[in-house]
Amino acid sequence: MQGKRTASFQDLAAGKVSAPEARYHATATGHTTPQDAAVEVSEKDKIIHNIMTQYLPRDVDSILKQIVNHVEYTLARTKYNFDEQHAYQATAYSVRDRLIESWNDTQQYFTEKDVKRVYYLSMEFLMGRYLNNALLNLGIESQYQGALKKLGFDLDEVEHQERDPGLGNGGLGRLAACFMDSLATINYPAWGYGIRYKYGMFEQRISKEGYQIEIPDYWLTAGNPWEIERLDVKYPVRFYGEIKHNGKHYEWQGGEVVTAIAYDSPIPGYDTYNTLNLRLWSATPASEFDLDSFSRGDYYSAVASKEAAEKISSVLYPNDATEAGKELRLKQQHFFVSATLQDVVRRFKKKDRPLTELHTKVAIQLNDTHPTIGIAELMRIFMDHESMGWSAAWATTTKVFSYTNHTVLPEALERWSVDLVEKLLPRHMQIIYEINRRHLEEVVKKYPGDGDKLMRMSIIEEGFPKMVRMAVLAVVGSHHVNGVAAIHSGLVKSRLFPDFYKEQPDKFLNMTNGVTPRRWMQSANPALSEVISRWLETDEWVSNYELCRGLEQFVDSADMQREFREAKRTNKKRVAERIKKEFGVEVSTDAMFDIQVKRIHEYKRQLMNVLSIICRYNAIKRMTPAEKEECVPRVCIIGGKAAAGYVIAKHIIRLINGVSKVVNNDKDVGDLLKVFFMTNYNVTLAEDIIPANDISQHISTAGMEASGTSNMKFVMNGGLIIGTMDGANIEIREEIGNDNMFIFGLLEEEIDRARNELKYGGYQHTDSRLQEAMKQIEANKYCGKDVSEPLLKNLQPYNDYYLVTRDFSSYMDAQARVDEEYKNQTSWVKKTITSVARMGKFSSDRTIREYGEQIWNLEATPFVPSSVAYKTV
Numbered sequence: 054m055q056g057k058r059t060a061s062f063q064d065l066a067a068g069k070v071s072a073p074e075a076r077y078h079a080t081a082t083g084h085t086t087p088q089d090a091a092v093e094v095s096e097k098d099k100i101i102h103n104i105m106t107q108y109l110p111r112d113v114d115s116i117l118k119q120i121v122n123h124v125e126y127t128l129a130r131t132k133y134n135f136d137e138q139h140a141y142q143a144t145a146y147s148v149r150d151r152l153i154e155s156w157n158d159t160q161q162y163f164t165e166k167d168v169k170r171v172y173y174l175s176m177e178f179l180m181g182r183y184l185n186n187a188l189l190n191l192g193i194e195s196q197y198q199g200a201l202k203k204l205g206f207d208l209d210e211v212e213h214q215e216r217d218p219g220l221g222n223g224g225l226g227r228l229a230a231c232f233m234d235s236l237a238t239i240n241y242p243a244w245g246y247g248i249r250y251k252y253g254m255f256e257q258r259i260s261k262e263g264y265q266i267e268i269p270d271y272w273l274t275a276g277n278p279w280e281i282e283r284l285d286v287k288y289p290v291r292f293y294g295e296i297k298h299n300g301k302h303y304e305w306q307g308g309e310v311v312t313a314i315a316y317d318s319p320i321p322g323y324d325t326y327n328t329l330n331l332r333l334w335s336a337t338p339a340s341e342f343d344l345d346s347f348s349r350g351d352y353y354s355a356v357a358s359k360e361a362a363e364k365i366s367s368v369l370y371p372n373d374a375t376e377a378g379k380e381l382r383l384k385q386q387h388f389f390v391s392a393t394l395q396d397v398v399r400r401f402k403k404k405d406r407p408l409t410e411l412h413t414k415v416a417i418q419l420n421d422t423h424p425t426i427g428i429a430e431l432m433r434i435f436m437d438h439e440s441m442g443w444s445a446a447w448a449t450t451t452k453v454f455s456y457t458n459h460t461v462l463p464e465a466l467e468r469w470s471v472d473l474v475e476k477l478l479p480r481h482m483q484i485i486y487e488i489n490r491r492h493l494e495e496v497v498k499k500y501p502g503d504g505d506k507l508m509r510m511s512i513i514e515e516g517f518p519k520m521v522r523m524a525v526l527a528v529v530g531s532h533h534v535n536g537v538a539a540i541h542s543g544l545v546k547s548r549l550f551p552d553f554y555k556e557q558p559d560k561f562l563n564m565t566n567g568v569t570p571r572r573w574m575q576s577a578n579p580a581l582s583e584v585i586s587r588w589l590e591t592d593e594w595v596s597n598y599e600l601c602r603g604l605e606q607f608v609d610s611a612d613m614q615r616e617f618r619e620a621k622r623t624n625k626k627r628v629a630e631r632i633k634k635e636f637g638v639e640v641s642t643d644a645m646f647d648i649q650v651k652r653i654h655e656y657k658r659q660l661m662n663v664l665s666i667i668c669r670y671n672a673i674k675r676m677t678p679a680e681k682e683e684c685v686p687r688v689c690i691i692g693g694k695a696a697a698g699y700v701i702a703k704h705i706i707r708l709i710n711g712v713s714k715v716v717n718n719d720k721d722v723g724d725l726l727k728v729f730f731m732t733n734y735n736v737t738l739a740e741d742i743i744p745a746n747d748i749s750q751h752i753s754t755a756g757m758e759a760s761g762t763s764n765m766k767f768v769m770n771g772g773l774i775i776g777t778m779d780g781a782n783i784e785i786r787e788e789i790g791n792d793n794m795f796i797f798g799l800l801e802e803e804i805d806r807a808r809n810e811l812k813y814g815g816y817q818h819t820d821s822r823l824q825e826a827m828k829q830i831e832a833n834k835y836c837g838k839d840v841s842e843p844l845l846k847n848l849q850p851y852n853d854y855y856l857v858t859r860d861f862s863s864y865m866d867a868q869a870r871v872d873e874e875y876k877n878q879t880s881w882v883k884k885t886i887t888s889v890a891r892m893g894k895f896s897s898d899r900t901i902r903e904y905g906e907q908i909w910n911l912e913a914t915p916f917v918p919s920s921v922a923y924k925t926v
């Protein structure tokens with residue numbers, strides 16, 4: 054082959070090629086021994102080279118052998134008798150083996166190239182299952198299918214054995230996961246850092262009466278084959294204690310020390326060798342022992358107090374847009390951030406250069422304010438451990454950090470009491486005070502006498518108790534601050550940080566969220582993906598979504614319309630089977646599938662959805678047979694978890710289940726309306742049901758949903774949106790066109806006024822349908838008064854903060870348009886084709902490129918072997 058160069062061991066020794074490149078060439082050419090005797094190499098080097106230059110072969114029979122080997126040697130099972138769960142485990146281990154190869158190569162390559170890296174710090178990574186994603190990204194799904202078939206297993210079934218690692222609540226954690234996939238695919242040098250919670254998001258069950266029940270999610274029961282425990286990668290993390298000055302610098306002593314242990318999971322990119330690392334920290338007792346308490350003979354309580362350390366990484370907090378301010382949560386934050394920064398600084402210091410250059414090799418992204426304590430922690434490391442002065446330390450720190458804001462809801466902004474921070478992290482409190490003092494000094498200089506401005510811009514909120522505003526600390530300590538959709542980034546500037554925006558307008562950016570087409574289309578929706586690839590005559594759209602624009606030229610083709618509809622039917626059939634199995638109810642795939650799945654929250658207005666379902670039910674009950682003929686049948690699917698302590702959200706779930714029971718058992722209604730609450734919404738459930746949507750609901754009160762990402766997933770899977778002018782809905786509309794969406798409701802700029810009218814002006818809705826629905830709820834038709842009373846109270850004008858009653862008529866009008874337009878199936882499918890074609894903006898690849906170019910200043914660094922033989926070995 055022209056231009057193909059064979060790397061020799063000599064090249065390697067002479068530093069002309071990197072070790073990964075050498076391995077690649079060796080595998081590709083079959084030369085696994087050093088070629089040139091002219092280079093002095095030791096026997097040991099030769100042996101290692103021989104082994105290290107061979108990749109695992111990827112043919113069906115070799116893969117089969119690898120799987121069986123894992124059954125025997127890793128799982129210690131007999132080869133002749135293993136079940137699906139063991140088949141899954143062994144398969145996962147064998148995939149992990151090859152991920153480790155590319156991962157080692159990638160990391161070594163990054164190190165050799167001395168690239169700048171981004172570290173994505175997030176309290177949550179909602180990854181979903183790994184197996185299918187890894188197989189698709191590595192391009193070896195069919196080989197694994199073949200190997201498992203020979204063993205008598207079906208790959209699909211084996212994949213279903215994997216448990217969802219639910220280390221996140223919802224959108225924010227899922228965003229981090231989509232970003233990891235895009236970072237790897239774009240070949241950016243990146244690491245994810247977070248916490249390895251023992252208990253992830255609780256498992257949701259529904260009681261016989263229709264109430265939510267939370268079951269602890271001990272997701273590690275069957276082990277986690279995707280992670281690698283790094284017992285040697287560990288750092289001490291301190292809490293409490295006191296501060297001493299030793300004449301040169303401050304020292305933080307005493308208190309409680311725990312050890313953070315690293316667990317690494319490889320993150321493969323799509324159609325690239327690059328494999329990134331997700332490093333999650335687990336807390337263990339510190340290795341140093343307090344000899345005193347042991348020698349006092351109090352052995353058992355000394356051991357018990359050590360064990361308490363593990364609590365720190367034990368459970369994920371259900372962050373539901375209301376800040377709880379719990380001590381353990383702050384502990385978790387400092388725990389993972391401190392371990393991460395120690396790890397990052399250690400990596401940087403391997404090369405001999407001053408720490409004032411840290412920002413040339415390191416960018417740190419704060420996914421919301423949760424890791425913001427890192428700003429004080431890096432200052433502490435710089436000054437107390439590395440003897441840097443304040444100015445140099447601050448200049449470098451502010452060049453390293455950038456911050457993504459995820460909410461403008463005041464009740465969701467993190468604040469910690471000064472007392473708590475002082476007790477738990479005394480040195481950090483000192484540093485925060487000093488950051489604030491210097492920051493306010495600048496403000497005073499510019500605005501002498503403006504006490505209000507000073508109060509607004511202060512990191513410390515005066516009052517009883519005094520509070521640390523983490524979002525302000527994040528803004529002061531970062532070089533860039535971004536929102537996650539255009540409307541949201543506007544509100545970040547105008548409502549949250551107007552004073553800061555005025556001083557440094559260029560600091561504030563918008564990075565509209567995106568989702569990965571690999572998981573949300575290619576993997577979740579093979580039926581539609583196949584249609585798209587066939588019409589585009591390529592599957593490159595999977596990593597270059599803009600290519601889907603090419604679908605638009607075929608929008609009038611009856612063949613394409615039919616194929617889109619068939620793919621939709623396939624996906625609806627699967628969900629219909631699931632419904633049959635779970636609820637024992639038959640639904641028709643001719644019905645419109647109407648889906649709202651997301652965390653249950655008042656601002657997301659599931660209550661408005663269920664009220665409209667009640668109205669639909671009442672309308673159907675009044676229909677004449679002729680009218681019923683004209684009525685479009687609907688299957689309404691709602692799903693989502695309510696935070697365990699969020700009473701109203703749990704009442705909403707109970708109401709949905711009550712309505713479901715009444716409607717589904719009413720013979721008058723027949724096929725025209727069915728309502729289901731899908732339990733335990735998670736990534737796997739999302740992958741299953743999103744492809745089946747005809748219409749999905751994103752109906753938050755305008756200004757309250759920062760972006761939303763499921764809106765993107767639903768449209769990419771060939772459905773239309775009914776929604777408000779909020780979050781990314783606005784930009785989706787810009788891209789796909791107003792004709793392809795059902796927009797309703799007040800605009801963000803109308804909300805304040807409407808709220809005041811409701812609260813003080815005596816505005817009262819006059820929608821008779823809504824009045825009827827509320828009367829039925831009052832009469833406890835769907836649920837008991839424990840639920841109906843508080844829900845109705847929240848709908849009273851003076852209480853209707855989320856404007857459900859105010860937007861209701863407009864919402865019902867939009868629903869009527871949906872019904873009308875669904876009757877014309879040709880025009881409907883054309884809308885979905887056009888929408889799929891125009892969603893390129895919402896690939897997380899686009900989002901990550903923007904972060905890379907505008908915030909992190911990163912270069913794509915693909916490990917590119919000069920031949921493609923690896924893939925065909």
Ligand SMILES: *Cc1c(COP(=O)(O)O)cnc(C)c1O
Pocket residue numbers: 222223224227650651652734735736739760761762763764766
């Ligand atoms: C995408 C996703 C979310 C975010 O949904 P929104 O509707 O944007 O709030 C939450 N949970 C899961 C499991 C998801 O996949």
